[in-house]
Amino acid sequence: MSPRVDVNAFIGEYPFRNVPGVTPQALLFAMDRVGIDTAWISHLTAVFWGDPMSGNTALYRIAEAEPRLRPVPAVHPRLDGWRTALDEAVRRRAPAVRADPTRWGMNPAGAEIRALAAGCGSAAIPLLLSVRLEDSRQRHPRDGTSELEPWAVRALIRSDPSVRLMITHADRDFVEQVHFGATPDEAARIRWDICWIWGPPEDHLAQLLRTVGLDRFVFGTGMPLRIPESSVAKLDLLDLPREARDAIEHGNSA
Amino acid sequence: MPLVDVHAHFHHRAGARADWAERNASRLSAGERIGITAHVASILGSWGRTSPTYFPSTADVVLGNDALLALMREHPTRIRGYACVNPNYTEHALGELARCLGLGMIGIKLAASRRADDALLDPIADAAARHQVPVLHHVWQHRRKEWPGQEASDGVELGTLARRHPQVPFILAHIGGGGDWAHTLEAVANLDNVFIDLSGSGVDGGMLEACLNAVGVARMLWGCDLTIDTGWAKLRYLERIVSAPDLDRIRWRNAASIFPPRSFEGT
Numbered sequence: 001m002s003p004r005v006d007v008n009a010f011i012g013e014y015p016f017r018n019v020p021g022v023t024p025q026a027l028l029f030a031m032d033r034v035g036i037d038t039a040w041i042s043h044l045t046a047v048f049w050g051d052p053m054s055g056n057t058a059l060y061r062i063a064e065a066e067p068r069l070r071p072v073p074a075v076h077p078r079l080d081g082w083r084t085a086l087d088e089a090v091r092r093r094a095p096a097v098r099a100d101p102t103r104w105g106m107n108p109a110g111a112e113i114r115a116l117a118a119g120c121g122s123a124a125i126p127l128l129l130s131v132r133l134e135d136s137r138q139r140h141p142r143d144g145t146s147e148l149e150p151w152a153v154r155a156l157i158r159s160d161p162s163v164r165l166m167i168t169h170a171d172r173d174f175v176e177q178v179h180f181g182a183t184p185d186e187a188a189r190i191r192w193d194i195c196w197i198w199g200p201p202e203d204h205l206a207q208l209l210r211t212v213g214l215d216r217f218v219f220g221t222g223m224p225l226r227i228p229e230s231s232v233a234k235l236d237l238l239d240l241p242r243e244a245r246d247a248i249e250h251g252n253s254a
Numbered sequence: 255m256p257l258v259d260v261h262a263h264f265h266h267r268a269g270a271r272a273d274w275a276e277r278n279a280s281r282l283s284a285g286e287r288i289g290i291t292a293h294v295a296s297i298l299g300s301w302g303r304t305s306p307t308y309f310p311s312t313a314d315v316v317l318g319n320d321a322l323l324a325l326m327r328e329h330p331t332r333i334r335g336y337a338c339v340n341p342n343y344t345e346h347a348l349g350e351l352a353r354c355l356g357l358g359m360i361g362i363k364l365a366a367s368r369r370a371d372d373a374l375l376d377p378i379a380d381a382a383a384r385h386q387v388p389v390l391h392h393v394w395q396h397r398r399k400e401w402p403g404q405e406a407s408d409g410v411e412l413g414t415l416a417r418r419h420p421q422v423p424f425i426l427a428h429i430g431g432g433g434d435w436a437h438t439l440e441a442v443a444n445l446d447n448v449f450i451d452l453s454g455s456g457v458d459g460g461m462l463e464a465c466l467n468a469v470g471v472a473r474m475l476w477g478c479d480l481t482i483d484t485g486w487a488k489l490r491y492l493e494r495i496v497s498a499p500d501l502d503r504i505r506w507r508n509a510a511s512i513f514p515p516r517s518f519e520g521t
Contacts, residue, residue: 017436020460033494135456137432138395198455199483201280203273223459229487230457237284237483 002242003037004249006228007096007128008168008193008220011062011069012045012055014133016140021224024062024069031068034228036221040253042072042098042128044225052076052100053085060092072098072128077116078106086119095253096128096166102146109155121162128166129153131174131196134225150177157186166253168193168220172204179212187212191252193220199234206238214244218253256506256520259285259485260425261390261453261477262293264333266321269301278325282332284482288489292518294509296336296363296390297322308366308392308404312346315339319354326358331519336363336390341374348381355385360517361425365392370407371414379419388423388512390451391415395433408433409441416448423447423512428479430454430488435461439468446473449512452504453477457484462491471500475508 013022021030022044031039041062046055052074063071073089075082075097089097099116101108108129120127131148148167157165157178167178170192179187194217198204209217219235221228235245262281265274285293297318299310310318315338322335337354339347341364351362362382368374370391382389394406409426416424424447429435431454442448450465450473465474476492478485492501510521 018460019458020463134458135432138434138456138458141398198481200284201277201482202480203276203280225459227457227459227462227487227491229490230484233486233490234483237287237486 002246002250004035004219005253006031006036006039006221006223006231007166007218007253008195008222009039009041010044010222010224011041011059012043014044014225015048016143019224024066027224028066028068030223030228034232036228038068038070040070040072040095043074046074047100047103047133051079052104053079053081056085056088070095072096074098074100075116076104077112078104082116083119086116086123086125090123090125094125096126098128100130102148108148108152109159114156114159117156117163117165118160121160121164124162126164126166126191127156128168131167131169133169133222150174150181153178153190154181157182157190161185164189164191166191166193166218169196169222171196172198172208175208175212179216187216190216191218192216193218194234194248195220195222195226195231197234200237205234209238209244214247215252217248219249255289255502256291256518257289257489258292258294258476258506258509258518259290259453259478260294260475260509261427261451261479262295263480264295264297264322264325265301266297266318268303268317268321269297270303271301281482282329285332288482288486290482291332291506291520292334293332294334294336294361294513295322295325296338298338298363298365306403310338310340310367312340312343315346315350319350319359323354323357323359334517335359336361338363338365339378340367341372341378342367344374344377347378351378351381351385355387360513361387362389364389366404366406369405370411375415376418379415379422382422383419386514388425388449390425390427392427393431393438395429395431395435396437397433409438413442413445413448416442416445420447423449425449425451425475425512427451428454428477429465430456430458430461430484431479432456436464439464443468449473449475449508451475451477452488453479453485455479455481455484457487462488462495466496471496471503472508474504476504
């Protein structure tokens, strides 16, 4: 059995509704349930804090105690100490760092985020950005944050040739607007999590694997905000060859 | 073991999608893969090609229902049908219900042509009672505003209709189809004739537990709507949190209890 790596998981409470399974123990239980070996974890609660980087200490502590969980620390480029936080992420071998510019009230392709992206590029670490955390139709009335939009991803990937992006929670239309709005070299530096892309009977995921390329997609779930069975089920329904499945489930995120 | 998808759709040549035949074939093959024994389906007119999906003309209502009847003849046990009607045209709607139910359809589909609590839905609900069939009603989970392209209803509005027609089973569409499902569950928790269809692309953590808590196993119906992958995911999750007998109720027994007798092979 090949390993399965989830690049899009969270620990911590969600401020807008009661979500079960937010502890590391619950996350590990869910991982065992669906056969996920390793999960990249972001600190869900800290996404909403004024200083999201202050959640990184807890994230590192959790990851040190449980090697199946790998930390994706937040780096907020408008706050003091962001370069130190980025250096620490590299030193601790984090698989990516996270930014949520629209939640932080920032231009998602502005100078500050471009500086962060370039810093990540220089350090050879991907920058992870989420298009959304949940369906816009069900947002809490007090959650007025804009979603990340395709133009911002196009702008970021063009901003520096060393930038590498990991985009989560994007749907088919989003992926296509970025992929076909980028040069082949630019597009090759982006990885897309599959959690928000529709599977059968619609052909969204199958088509993207053909048109954008199998090597651009990675396994992600968005748990515990979403049940992880969804990402497994859509791959199961595609009946992909073993090597294709392996690429999505771990090879492309390595 | 039977598995009834209470919320399926098919497409047809006169609809808006060029890939209609591929999508129909994909639904059937994905259904076969996961063990769906009956797709209870509707076709909403021309899917927007010659009149709006949620406001179908009478001609398109007939066109869509005829296409579904043809699919039912082609797959007599695998595909069962809801008669789709537009309640703004009362006489036409009642005639179409008599025609389609007489030809073997087993339920009524109301989408979003008229608010659920409007008096124009009463003759449709009366027809459901006469024919002893359930009504699947499109629902926006907590509609906080008017949405373009549809006159959507939410759980409160469907609840009002359900109270006026306590003998009719109403299937509240796609709890995972977008919107605040917690609001819906609270709105219909005490309405025994409202059943929750679990379909929709939403796979929120905690949603299925909330359904169990609010309405209980006896009022949960498994379904997919546009995405079978998410339906399968919810089924897999439910296998872990409910007993085998309760899972059977969600998979098919509850559906068999509200649709006409012998609607589903093997039940």
